[in-house]
Amino acid sequence: MKFILxxxxxxxxxxxxxxxxxxxxxxxxxxxxxxxxDYVNLxxxxxxxxxxxxxxxxxxxxxxxxxxxMNSEYALEHNPYFSSTDGVRHSHWTRTQLSPESLKWLxxxxxxxxxDAGGWHIDMVHGRHNSDEETLRAADLExxxxxxxxxxxxxxxxxxxxxxARILNPGSLGKPLDSDSRASFGIVTIEENSPENPGPVxxxxxxxxxxxxxxxxxxxxxxxxxxxxxxxxxxxAVYTDD
Numbered sequence: 001m002k003f004i005l006x007x008x009x010x011x012x013x014x015x016x017x018x019x020x021x022x023x024x025x026x027x028x029x030x031x032x033x034x035x036x037x038d039y040v041n042l043x044x045x046x047x048x049x050x051x052x053x054x055x056x057x058x059x060x061x062x063x064x065x066x067x068x069x070m071n072s073e074y075a076l077e078h079n080p081y082f083s084s085t086d087g088v089r090h091s092h093w094t095r096t097q098l099s100p101e102s103l104k105w106l107x108x109x110x111x112x113x114x115x116d117a118g119g120w121h122i123d124m125v126h127g128r129h130n131s132d133e134e135t136l137r138a139a140d141l142e143x144x145x146x147x148x149x150x151x152x153x154x155x156x157x158x159x160x161x162x163x164x165a166r167i168l169n170p171g172s173l174g175k176p177l178d179s180d181s182r183a184s185f186g187i188v189t190i191e192e193n194s195p196e197n198p199g200p201v202x203x204x205x206x207x208x209x210x211x212x213x214x215x216x217x218x219x220x221x222x223x224x225x226x227x228x229x230x231x232x233x234x235x236x237a238v239y240t241d242d
Contacts, residue, residue, distance in 0.1 A: 001117045005170040005186040007036035007152025011043025012174030015183040018210035036152035037064025037126035044218035046094045050102040063109035065132040070095050071107040090226035118190035119198030120148050127153040138162035146198045159203045181237040182207040
């Protein structure tokens with residue numbers, strides 16, 4: 001089995017468009033795509049991004065913390081990512097850009113998805129189990145079982161072996177923070193086998209360029225609150241909230 005992992009688009013339409021173009025160009029469009037959450041916030045194109053995703057036949061769309069904030073007034077005001085006044089203004093701005101249909105779509109997203117393949121149990125979340133604002137820790141997982149744990153959220157790639165288990169993270173499609181500004185996603189390949197003898201797992205990280213200048217220009221043109229830090233992060237792939 002082969003499938004694609006994409007996460008943390010963050011309202012970056014040019015990055016998402018580049019991703020779909022790459023899949024088509026490389027004849028990967030037939031592969032199932034699992035999206036791990038955070039489609040909105042921290043970018044200038046929330047409605048356009050969700051609208052494009054809604055048209056795409058993704059295998060699963062998980063809910064990320066930033067998606068959850070859109071449907072909770074309390075979360076908009078009280079979360080660890082928007083403690084500053086400008087950050088809260090930005091999150092409110094994002095919600096004003098979303099159509100009722102897009103808000104309803106975000107609200108319906110599941111927090112977790114599981115299935116079996118090639119003798120492995122696949123367990124997908126945005127952050128970690130029972131929290132979309134933290135990441136998976138090997139110490140909290142069932143590492144004595146053949147499980148592939150998959151997460152997003154950190155904007156860093158991850159390919160870790162923990163006992164019998166694996167932990168995979170494709171990085172961020174729309175806002176990488178690993179000093180490489182190219183969009184990041186992953187391809188998982190699992191050789192077919194039995195639960196008693198699970199097949200080998202390959203995890204390939206793909207980096208693709210996209211039109212960063214277009215995203216930065218849209219932040220300015222749309223007068224997006226809290227945009228200076230976003231513009232710097234997009235160009236440098238280093239976190240800043242200035």
